[in-house]
Structures are given as C-alpha cells and as structure tokens.
Amino acid sequence: MANYEFVTLWEFNAPVRRVWDEIYHTDRWPQWWKAVEAVELIAPGEESGIGAVRKFTWRGVLPYRLSFEMTTTRLEPCVRLEGVAVGELSGSGSWCFSEQASKTRVRYEWRVDTSKRWMQLLSPLARPLFMWNHDVVMRWGFEGLQQRLSRV
Numbered sequence: 001m002a003n004y005e006f007v008t009l010w011e012f013n014a015p016v017r018r019v020w021d022e023i024y025h026t027d028r029w030p031q032w033w034k035a036v037e038a039v040e041l042i043a044p045g046e047e048s049g050i051g052a053v054r055k056f057t058w059r060g061v062l063p064y065r066l067s068f069e070m071t072t073t074r075l076e077p078c079v080r081l082e083g084v085a086v087g088e089l090s091g092s093g094s095w096c097f098s099e100q101a102s103k104t105r106v107r108y109e110w111r112v113d114t115s116k117r118w119m120q121l122l123s124p125l126a127r128p129l130f131m132w133n134h135d136v137v138m139r140w141g142f143e144g145l146q147q148r149l150s151r152v
Contacts, residue, residue, distance in 0.1 A: 003113055004130070008138045010106040014149045016099035019106060020078045022145055023095055026054055032144035035060055035137040042069060049075045055087075060133040066116075088116050108138070 012019050022028060029036040038057040045051030052072045059065045068087030074094075075081055081095040091112030098105045114120055119130070 004111070004127075004134070006108075006110040006131070006134055006138075008108040008110075008135075008142075010108070010142045010145070012104045012106070012146060012149055013102060014104055015102070016078045016097050016104045018149060019104040019145070020097055022148060023106070024077075024081060026056070029141075032148040033141045034144060035140050037065065045072060058137065060137045062129065062133045085112060088114070090115055110134075 022032070026039045027041070029039055035058050036056065037059055038055070040055040042053040042055055043051070045053065049072055053069055055067060055069050057065060057067045066088045068085045068089045070083040070085050070093070072081070072083050073092075074083075078097055078099075080097070082092065083094075084092050089112040091110070093111075094109045096107040096109075114123065114130075119126075123130070
C-alpha cells in the first residue's frame with residue numbers, strides 16, 4: 001500500500017462555533033465543497049455522534065473518484081473531530097479547531113493508504129500528482145467554506 005500523510009491549515013475570520021458547525025455537518029459539504037460529490041449516512045452511531053458511519057464520494061482535478069466510509073471515533077465540539085476511514089482510502093483523519101480573537105484556525109491531518117490497485121502501482125511515479133490533487137481538493141474546501149461563512 002502507498003502511505004500518504006497530509007496536513008492542511010485553514011484560517012477564517014469567523015467564530016469557531018460557525019466553522020465547527022459547517023465541518024461537523026458533513027451532509028452540507030456538497031453544498032460548499034465542490035470536490036465532495038456525496039455524503040451518505042450509513043449508521044447514526046451513539047447519541048453523541050461517536051460511531052456514526054458516513055460514506056463519502058470525492059473527485060478532484062485528476063480523472064478518478066474515491067469513495068470510503070468514515071467512522072467518527074472522537075468528538076469534542078469546537079475542539080476536535082476524528083474518524084477512521086475504510087474503503088478506497090483507509091486510515092485516519094483529524095480536524096482540530098482553535099480560536100484567537102475573531103479568527104478560527106483549523107488543522108486537518110489525514111493519514112491514509114490507497115487500496116485501489118492502480119493507485120498502488122502508480123504511486124512511485126504518480127505520488128506528486130496524487131499529493132497535488134489532494135492539495136487542490138483542500139483548497140477548494142477552504143475557498144468554499146470561506147465563501148459560505150461570509151454569506152451566513
């Protein structure tokens with residue numbers, strides 16, 4: 001398997017509660033994040049949200065789609081949101097939130113392996129392209145959320 005580790009940093013001129021609300025409610029992502037084609041609730045999990053399972057379908061600049069299920073494993077409102085992915089990508093993701101004055105900082109860490117055979121085979125050569133594609137997807141998310149926060 002090809003291992004990938006990504007760290008993305010976002011900063012918004014908005015209160016942490018508003019930023020958290022948009023990121024936590026993943027069903028809204030297709031409305032503002034153009035790389036997210038679909039989010040489907042598979043299992044609701046506990047009342048707290050822990051154990052909820054959602055299927056995500058993503059597309060980037062490169063001509064392929066990726067789908068995986070994400071299970072919420074940790075949830076601290078306005079502080080941290082973590083999950084474990086299985087499917088065409090497997091690994092873990094973590095959103096961390098902090099607020100200073102009127103700015104919210106978001107740090108996203110994504111540690112995944114690919115399970116698509118063609119991606120594994122091409123990884124030694126295509127790794128820079130896959131990483132670039134991820135960066136574009138995350139930039140789209142930042143831009144979409146920034147626009148959404150400025151309208152609401």
